[in-house]
Amino acid sequence: MTYDIPCVNLGSDEKASLLSKEPVITSGEDVSRYLVDTRDDHDPALTFRSLFLGTIFAGLGAALCQIYLFKPVQVTVSTVFLLLLIYSVGMAWAKFLPRGSLVEGTRFAPLKPILDFVNPGEFRIKEHVIASLVASTASGGSTAVMNFAVQRLYYDTNVEATTAILATFSTACFGYGLVGLLRPLTVYPSEMVYWVNLPTVSIFQALHFDSHANARRVKLFWSAFTSMFCYEVIPSYIFPLLNGVNVICLATQRVSPKAQDVITNLFGGTDGNEGLGLLSLSFDWQYITSSYMSLPLIQQANSWIGFVFCYGIVMAIYYSNAWNSLAFPMLSTSLFSSNGSIYDQAAVFGSTGLLNETALGEVGLPALTGSNAWTNLVANLAIGGLIAHAILFWGPYVVQSFKQARTKTQPDPHWQASAIMNRDYKEVPWYWYLGLLLLAFVSGLIVVLKGQTTLPWWSYITALLLGAFVTPFSTLLYARMGNGVATQQLMKMVAGAINPGRPVANLYFSMWSHDVVGTSIGLAGDLKVGQYLKIPPRAMFVTQVWGTILAVMVSIVDSQRTVLKDPIGTDVWSGQYVQSLNSAAITWSLAKQLYGPHGPYIWVPLSLLFGMVPTVLQWFVAKRWPRLGALRTESIILPLIYQYSAGMTSGTTSPTTSIVLVGLASQLWLRRYHPGWFRQYNYILGGALDGGAQVMIFILSFAVFGASGQPRPFPAWWGNPAEGNVDYCNGNGALG
Template structure:
């Protein structure tokens, strides 16, 4: 019926039935929890109201401010995801089968190889899980269709082969097999800083770590993190607001839960008309979705060869750079520092537009808008701070490149760490007096400071804003009252993994690490190894909470380096391994917790999830090591060069501060180089970061990062909203993280990622929610997949991953000298 103002009024939703109980959820406004838990009202007391947008579309608000556009809910909070995007359906189909393990293992090799290659690229990106799962789906369907099945030999003389054929091909390729195969592949694809440490030793210390040692070390770090995840499940996996937003493309494609066009039908209605789902729950709608996927995949696969190989100018088109080819050299330097960004460590890339999807990625098609809004503040701070630090000569910045992660001598030359630490990997005080202390670029020092601010802010934010939520989550787990409907299905139908399984995994991981300590070339004392694990265990819940809620975390490796330097002064290799065990525990915990959430959404039996992830971790360790050796041996000189190339990046000293670490003058091998540089500088912690050191403010940032968050909490208690903005929606740790985002590497893609995020999370999600739920995530996965497959092919075919590179002939879109975006006035356009 219509109201007097012409806006349709929705009827009350039917009362919840016993089979579909009314759900109660933690209150989370705009994707952010103020810390107080409020029970959601049962649906039979929810009354819809309508209001008009300027364009005349009706927007319906009910059930705690859920908005509807054209009858489709706008997904905003974790509660909305659980109710409207993900289906509680469980068909009890088999999960771990011969077929799922074989397919998962094969694609684990591809995913792990891609991940390891990107550790040596100018910008590190993650391997798209959506890309992997859709390829796995195609292979699984083909397997089910073409492999012999038991019914083929039924009532024939070959009937006795029926059980064997059923074991090989159990019939239709269903959702749980698909999930298991995909998680094996994605778990192996996460990569590990452990393998990067071995690359550092191979490059900088001429130490070839044995394969057995490498695999044991990787297993130790990853599985210790997984053991922690298991113990922290009630806090970091079970609740509805623990979304892991970057995983939504995966879940949406496996199976999605969308309202029908009739808002009067409740989301719990089991009728087919109430659900529009994805790959496995609605095959009729698959054709169009798969058509969108393969069209986008093919288009991006073809396109990516242009910006990455034939026409690299497309990676960063900057009008200012193109228009200032003949300005005086002094002005040209300033323009390059601010507007340049296509080459590694060229500049901040301000106003550059990138058309290279391998660097844009689909991440911002998943991150909640609140996370993106905080990142924009960080970007602005980053532009101002880095330019200000350099041109005001803070930390003697003008003696070095504006952007770099390398270590320098005071005269601006590359620092001779071999002379200072020698073949024993320990500090030689006499040599240090001769060579002098290493220096950081201003941007690198700022990056380290921001990381410490972010760690302090993260700890304070979790305690002050999310403390009550933490307590209530564990209380709900103990009493088995967790309201998330997906957890309720799992808890009802399957046996949970006993806590002692995870404790046993922790013990195995601990002893595997001890073997590496005593038998490997780590120089790390056993007591420091134990401290590193304890430190990682302490930080893990803080980092995982932020990542689960916002889709992007805060790099905590800087804290690990600080503690390592205090415990192991003068031992850079020992500091590498200390950071590996402490930081890898955090990073693998986040990744594996996200996989557990996928398992919860898709109703995978917890015990089978456990075995799947352990297998994927071991497999990934082996493949990552093999690929690392191949790339390092083939591109050794380029990876050691502080400038590198725009294909392979050199290896220096930033930490894993984001999903896309950068490089020095960009370019190749920067991530391993950054690990080495950080290990060297923090092994000289007393001299560099002590009370009389040049970088004393960097460790103090850990404390200073807590104070503003505490003040914000006090303000939020007094004024929950200021000028229409919720006070607690300002997340300082994220702002700190992005305030150093452009301190190294290729920066030309920043504006493009913002545009992609606005189109996806503001325009599509808010004004076209139906299209958003059906195609947003599958489109992002297709674009990622097409770009990454082409990069994988080009890496070995022409970029020299396994031999001699074959560069594309020079032309104005691929200049042979100077910066690709012409910000240095290289004359190629004359």
């Protein structure tokens, strides 16, 4: 039996703004009604083919994720990249492998069930979604994997395979268990969009729903994909200057060294940790990405405010010598001694990861760069602001969502279609998710008691409870705005307070608290994709549980060990992420000395409370003045502004201006003035550009960038200078 869920007629809705009879997509309700088709063909989802393809490409996606974690700009693996490869292989599988119909009426007829099992026929949308979500779940990354990298790089500890497997499984599955229990709040409602997933949803429907309009979308997709695939080799390998063309840097080659230092710090940004990249234009799509083609304009506007603050505040911190900043590079996530040398943490903590008080007295306390201290401070501001904003501004929505779930009155058309679908496909009962939580808890407890974590069992339980508390707040922000706030600082702060002198324990505490939050957000977004595309709930459950245990670690940690430990890095590789994890773990393990009443960074923990105060004041203002001119008062998302005010404090910063311009072109010009084109092609185009760039980067990483061994740099020329910074901001003495 099938059920047709028709799309809502545009003429019957008075809520959406119309331009040339096309709806202007502004809200989650608009997305559900006009952007994503409610069609459901009731085709098979969980098959041998879908799980096999998902498993194979999970390894590829996880490997690519690890590559990007060691890049100077943190970029997530595009699901589009994975779904395209899966689509190509799936279509070939359906076409060329034998099917059961070939042996009907022959002596090989007993083989028909086996052939149908291996090749169930046409490769349709639900099989494609299942395989892609298995792969993308595994490619989402895990703090557990990065913890193992930190232990290998800084403590010469090779984590045992059992510890690695159980720790990764525990964090991922605990997060997924939380997601399942929170579905009525974080998945079902229309406003829970998960904006960055819209290109993926659009491409799935374009590839599998046969219509004249979709044929044009598919043509645009493959044209853009091929063009970007061919182009990406130019800025990423042949002509890296294109990643950060800055007129100020090019025009000031003959100024004094002192002036050049300032210019580099403010305008340089193509090399890792070079500068803030003000007014640089990037033409390298691997770093621009389509994220700002998906994020709502309200989120982008808040991020722009944060960017402006970042330029001014970081320069002010450095040149005012706050936190002794002038003794260190302006941008770096490494730890330093007070004289500016790299901190000798091996002498203080050794390979055991436990504090040696005598050695600490001899070596002294570690120091952060001013920009890194600011990053830690605003991270806590953002967490405090997020909790206050979610409670005060979104509290009524939370209550309403659970009421609608209980009474089955959720108005979202895709949830309604899923509710009808559930007459054929059973929902996942809540106790499945509870059982997953218990299994994850036991797995983690085994790691704590038997593994190389130095984490007490009671601290492990505290970490899980803290992660479970923060998860709903972070998921709400991410689902509504398309971007969350970093929670590592809160987790490490608590870990430092209850596990002093134990940096490795701090790493694992953060993993079982922060990683639970991150995993929950990613898996909730996948559940939303499943709701949009009508995947049977129990098939989604199996898909995501299977995907969480497939992540792998690749060889970059060993092959690029020297670069990853370097406080600056290169324009190709950077250890900023593992450095920041290690730096935070070390400093918070010395919380009393560094963050206590007499410590140099006392304002970092206090900022957690101070972050709530402006949001509370904003709420009172919003009660009195819901609008300030054309602006809704609640549209000011202070935690996002805090987060982005540290947006350029590490890595390559030159893409920022281009990212803003792409967002303006997509979400302001196209969405408002060409809504028909935006609705049909915007997300398809963004996904195609991401896919083309990431396919090429994957090839280049192993072919020439040294991901598996010896790098093969392109010959030097003026677009790829052999000396100095790639963007010719060559004066920064701090860069050596």
